[in-house]
Amino acid sequence: MKATQHVEHLLQQGHKPKELIDLGFPKQIITKVRRRLKEKKKALQPKGPKSKAEAESNLRSSLTLPPKTGPDKPRRGFLEAKVKELEARMEVFEALSTNLENLETRYDGTPGLGLKHRFECGCGASGFVAIRIQCTKCGRETWWGWFPKE
Secondary structure: OOHHHHHHHHHHOOOOHHHHHHOOOOHHHHHHHHHHHHHHHHHHOOOOOOOHHHHHHHHHHHHOOOOOOOOOOOOHHHHHHHHHHHHHHHHHHHHHHHHHHHHHHHHOOOOOOOHHHHOEOOOOOEOOOEEEEEOOOOOOEEEEEOOOOO
């Protein structure tokens, strides 16, 4: 796995950039990946109106048909444009759905996924959990997890 992919994965899990720097990832890579993730997030967010009144006026204008050109014919171009707009939105929703399914598949077998929020010890502590990990190249072992602040 490339360093950028690893950093992206860790940032999406909620790790702070400072934690990643402490783990030895270059600050430049972390910054680049954070910017890319912000741009993706911003691109996925719908651009909505700024006020409630503006939202209502946009809704009304999108629901009203233009004046008829003939006795019984609404403007075809207007309806075709609305259909194309809806089709484009459906494509976006389908892509998002596919991405979510891919994420579910990728994380399905991850033993530590959500463990911080689910773990509760018999002593009453919750969320303080760590797992032992091992470098498969050199064999060095370490702990990775959430520890109480002293």
